[in-house]
Amino acid sequence: MTLVTLIELGAVTSSAVFGILLAMRKKMDFVGLFTVGFAVAFGGGTLRDLFLDRHPLFWIANPQYPMLVFVLALVGALVPRRLQHFEQFISWPDALGLGLFTVVGTRLAVESGCHPFVSILIGVITGTFGGVIAEIICNEVPSLFRPAPLCATCSFTGAGLLLILLSFGMNWTLASLAGATVTVLFRLAALRWNLRLPAVHDDVPAS
Amino acid sequence: MTLVTLIELGAVTSSAVFGILLAMRKKMDFVGLFTVGFAVAFGGGTLRDLFLDRHPLFWIANPQYPMLVFVLALVGALVPRRLQHFEQFISWPDALGLGLFTVVGTRLAVESGCHPFVSILIGVITGTFGGVIAEIICNEVPSLFRPAPLCATCSFTGAGLLLILLSFGMNWTLASLAGATVTVLFRLAALRWNLRLPAVHDDVPAS
Amino acid sequence: MTLVTLIELGAVTSSAVFGILLAMRKKMDFVGLFTVGFAVAFGGGTLRDLFLDRHPLFWIANPQYPMLVFVLALVGALVPRRLQHFEQFISWPDALGLGLFTVVGTRLAVESGCHPFVSILIGVITGTFGGVIAEIICNEVPSLFRPAPLCATCSFTGAGLLLILLSFGMNWTLASLAGATVTVLFRLAALRWNLRLPAVHDDVPAS
Numbered sequence: 001m002t003l004v005t006l007i008e009l010g011a012v013t014s015s016a017v018f019g020i021l022l023a024m025r026k027k028m029d030f031v032g033l034f035t036v037g038f039a040v041a042f043g044g045g046t047l048r049d050l051f052l053d054r055h056p057l058f059w060i061a062n063p064q065y066p067m068l069v070f071v072l073a074l075v076g077a078l079v080p081r082r083l084q085h086f087e088q089f090i091s092w093p094d095a096l097g098l099g100l101f102t103v104v105g106t107r108l109a110v111e112s113g114c115h116p117f118v119s120i121l122i123g124v125i126t127g128t129f130g131g132v133i134a135e136i137i138c139n140e141v142p143s144l145f146r147p148a149p150l151c152a153t154c155s156f157t158g159a160g161l162l163l164i165l166l167s168f169g170m171n172w173t174l175a176s177l178a179g180a181t182v183t184v185l186f187r188l189a190a191l192r193w194n195l196r197l198p199a200v201h202d203d204v205p206a207s
Numbered sequence: 208m209t210l211v212t213l214i215e216l217g218a219v220t221s222s223a224v225f226g227i228l229l230a231m232r233k234k235m236d237f238v239g240l241f242t243v244g245f246a247v248a249f250g251g252g253t254l255r256d257l258f259l260d261r262h263p264l265f266w267i268a269n270p271q272y273p274m275l276v277f278v279l280a281l282v283g284a285l286v287p288r289r290l291q292h293f294e295q296f297i298s299w300p301d302a303l304g305l306g307l308f309t310v311v312g313t314r315l316a317v318e319s320g321c322h323p324f325v326s327i328l329i330g331v332i333t334g335t336f337g338g339v340i341a342e343i344i345c346n347e348v349p350s351l352f353r354p355a356p357l358c359a360t361c362s363f364t365g366a367g368l369l370l371i372l373l374s375f376g377m378n379w380t381l382a383s384l385a386g387a388t389v390t391v392l393f394r395l396a397a398l399r400w401n402l403r404l405p406a407v408h409d410d411v412p413a414s
Numbered sequence: 415m416t417l418v419t420l421i422e423l424g425a426v427t428s429s430a431v432f433g434i435l436l437a438m439r440k441k442m443d444f445v446g447l448f449t450v451g452f453a454v455a456f457g458g459g460t461l462r463d464l465f466l467d468r469h470p471l472f473w474i475a476n477p478q479y480p481m482l483v484f485v486l487a488l489v490g491a492l493v494p495r496r497l498q499h500f501e502q503f504i505s506w507p508d509a510l511g512l513g514l515f516t517v518v519g520t521r522l523a524v525e526s527g528c529h530p531f532v533s534i535l536i537g538v539i540t541g542t543f544g545g546v547i548a549e550i551i552c553n554e555v556p557s558l559f560r561p562a563p564l565c566a567t568c569s570f571t572g573a574g575l576l577l578i579l580l581s582f583g584m585n586w587t588l589a590s591l592a593g594a595t596v597t598v599l600f601r602l603a604a605l606r607w608n609l610r611l612p613a614v615h616d617d618v619p620a621s
Binding site for chain 1: 437438441442443444445447449460464469470471473474477480481484490491494
Binding site for chain 2: 023029030063066067
């Protein structure tokens with residue numbers, strides 16, 4: 001089991017739990033729980049694999065991942081209390097998924113020969129897009145585009161750090177750990193202290 | 208003309224008519240009719256082909272399909288009454304498209320070497336995603352995610368039956384017919400008797 | 415630098431400015447400006463490349479494009495007045511992007527061996543889809559599907575003209591210029607005189 005596989009397993013689990021808890025709060029049925037969990041867990045990675053032309057897609061190559069999400073959704077539907085114990089930690093799976101997917105996405109883009117800037121973007125898309133899809137499904141305006149605690153910025157920072165450390169000769173394992181850790185801590189801090197980017201100030205009169 | 212082609216032609220026609228009638232009820236113009244018809248007819252299959260890396264996409268390989276949808280949309284725009292004769296049968300094209308696309312999608316996934324569970328999921332995505340896109344375009348919350356008559360569940364059941372019959376050695380033609388028939392009848396029954404999955408019961412107090 | 419590259423650069427710039435100005439009017443932050451600019455500039459072309467199985471995607475192969483959008487979004491965030499000078503010309507970048515992307519998309523589809531009708535559709539998708547994504551992100555019902563000035567129709571006309579001129583033996587450069595010019599002028603005329611398609615008249619009583 002490679003490091004990428006291990007990180008991916010952690011990211012899939014935490015993202016799926018995040019999505020299933022979101023769907024439970026929306027009083028969806030089992031299909032909704034599974035779909036939102038699936039979308040959060042695999043949405044960003046699917047885009048990444050399609051963009052980089054990596055086949056088979058990671059959830060097709062690893063059928064145990066969608067089966068894991070199916071079981072987690074079943075647990076959510078049958079014994080909701082069991083999964084809701086995690087509710088108080090809701091920001092943890094969110095932040096963990098963001099950090100782990102960012103690092104995996106950036107790494108795979110670099111290995112595909114992408115330019116560093118493009119690699120960072122693909123890391124950010126991998127990390128954030130699952131949440132965007134989930135919010136669209138749940139009929140909320142994606143928080144990525146509303147004034148909201150930093151998310152893409154945390155992912156961008158972690159992916160950038162990963163590339164900088166690599167360029168200084170650090171090995172993949174340590175650089176990935178550093179990039180993911182910074183993303184997760186930055187994201188948790190943004191949620192804790194409500195860190196935001198300012199809205200663009202539009203002071204030119206319309207007429 | 209292979210069996211898959213024949214099934215696909217039926218699914219494209221019924222799905223496109225379903226989409227065009229939906230757009231007509233929303234008082235869209237010709238572009239809207241064509242777009243919604245196109246989205247319902249090709250949305251699920253396009254995702255399937257992208258996920259399985261099958262190229263050219265089935266509507267690029269079969270230009271007669273998009274041209275057929277174009278003609279159907281023209282009929283809808285110029286002589287709406289002609290197409291509206293089908294309005295009373297609106298649940299039929301919906302259910303037929305669901306059943307036929309489910310079977311084609313599952314089959315192509317199996318032939319691409321996918322794990323059985325993943326093949327079922329791709330069958331369900333092929334069968335249901337066109338409708339999801341159409342509802343997003345028409346600015347409705349996709350019924351797949353609201354309390355609504357069973358849809359994905361019917362598709363899942365038919366795809367599962369197809370795989371079980373295949374594993375018992377039944378040939379593709381018969382197993383496909385059985386899978387599609389069960390999906391269609393299950394869907395029509397769900398619409399007729401309003402069969403639903405229960406919403407997940409959330410009885411843990413929020414505080 | 416080939417003609418296609420030059421046209422693409424113009425289309426990326428004008429589309430990105432269009433998207434960034436849209437996000438500024440919605441009072442988004444820098445992430446929003448960049449995302450909407452990115453979506454308008456690369457949304458249609460990404461779909462085109464995925465549909466035609468062209469890899470690497472054009473913004474992955476040309477990292478200077480996403481960097482250009484990044485800089486434009488920074489300008490929008492830091493010195494909004496500077497970018498807003500273009501506000502009065504807002505319909506120009508929109509129409510230019512539509513015309514240029516339509517021509518590039520149609521051309522690449524023809525070169526991929528697509529049927530003429532499919533090539534036109536891919537040209538229209540390339541030209542219009544960026545705007546559709548941007549409006550979805552900004553939580554507006556896409557104007558492509560509402561009664562609104564002609565857009566897809568202009569793109570369809572320009573793409574069709576391009577193919578007709580090619581079939582008469584005109585060279586790519588001249589035919590592309592003609593197709594793009596007709597699309598741009600037709601779009602500007604549609605905006606100026608509010609040209610629309612009629613909504614489909616639904617005069618059959620519902621009961």
